[in-house]
Amino acid sequence: MRYAILDLGTNTFNLLVIESGPDGGNKILLSRKVPVKLGEDGITKGKISDKAFERGLAAIENHMKYIKNHKVDQTHAFATSAIRSATNGLSFVRTVYQKFNIGIQIISGDKEAELIYLGVKQAVDMGDRKNLILDIGGGSNELIIADDNKIFWKKSFPLGMARMLEQFRPSDPIMNDEIQSLEKHFRKSMKCFIDAAMEHKPDILVGSSGSFDTFRALLTESGYETSDTCSGNEPGNYPTGNDPHLPYYRIDPENFRRLFKRLVESDAGERLSMKGMDPMRVEMIVIAAIFVNFIIRELNIRHMIQSDYSLKEGAVAEILNRHILSA
Numbered sequence: 648m649r650y651a652i653l654d655l656g657t658n659t660f661n662l663l664v665i666e667s668g669p670d671g672g673n674k675i676l677l678s679r680k681v682p683v684k685l686g687e688d689g690i691t692k693g694k695i696s697d698k699a700f701e702r703g704l705a706a707i708e709n710h711m712k713y714i715k716n717h718k719v720d721q722t723h724a725f726a727t728s729a730i731r732s733a734t735n736g737l738s739f740v741r742t743v744y745q746k747f748n749i750g751i752q753i754i755s756g757d758k759e760a761e762l763i764y765l766g767v768k769q770a771v772d773m774g775d776r777k778n779l780i781l782d783i784g785g786g787s788n789e790l791i792i793a794d795d796n797k798i799f800w801k802k803s804f805p806l807g808m809a810r811m812l813e814q815f816r817p818s819d820p821i822m823n824d825e826i827q828s829l830e831k832h833f834r835k836s837m838k839c840f841i842d843a844a845m846e847h848k849p850d851i852l853v854g855s856s857g858s859f860d861t862f863r864a865l866l867t868e869s870g871y872e873t874s875d876t877c878s879g880n881e882p883g884n885y886p887t888g889n890d891p892h893l894p895y896y897r898i899d900p901e902n903f904r905r906l907f908k909r910l911v912e913s914d915a916g917e918r919l920s921m922k923g924m925d926p927m928r929v930e931m932i933v934i935a936a937i938f939v940n941f942i943i944r945e946l947n948i949r950h951m952i953q954s955d956y957s958l959k960e961g962a963v964a965e966i967l968n969r970h971i972l973s974a
Contacts (some may be wrong), residue, residue, distance in 0.1 A: 730784025756803025
């Protein structure tokens, strides 16, 4: 049985194609993404702009070629912050159904956090220690405090990078007082999270999705991170050294702080020339770094993990489990 999962995010539309075997295992046949910037020029107004609307449709048309080529049996599509918060989000969903015969499920922020947890669980062995899972999106950020067995606390905040970029419109390079304004906004908006973190005290940050993928690429390309990064100072669930074949990557928090300083001091042209930089994230990566640095400092985070898996892998786990239970 072959399944296609479409994760329709604010910055990118992601496609995952998997094949489920009779033994209950599954094989990833394809994982790809198309940049859409669905929130550009409209996310703070609660609308998908005309140009972004067309980019979204073009991205799905692009993915459809691969879905058909892989002879997929079922396609499941999930829409997140940009679509669920837009006044014309339902119009986009209807148009996609009419053009491509794909039904899109608009999920709540709470459900988004749950699927992210299910995805990260497949990449990272969290054991019985409390981890903070952070998924940085364009429209929202999901924060989940959990171990390998259960979620203790979760919430989606409308603090995504495209939203913050359009709301604050920082200078380039960003000014110190603008960083302080952003942090003040984070602290005020996330009081319930700070309270929960003080109660549960997670000291491991597990980051998923595009911003953390870019942090990893920037750190490895810069030479800060090597295969032996963090050796001898890991939480108990992780082997020594970084294995490129594993679906996660350990990041030294001190190296991240060095990268943070480099990013906030750079302008767009300098960032674009950085090895490992995703061109689509040149503008948003600074605010993402500020957000992560804020979390690290507030919670005194001692360990950082980048997870290759997130929402779409969590959706696969839920769909396959649902089919097993109904069999």
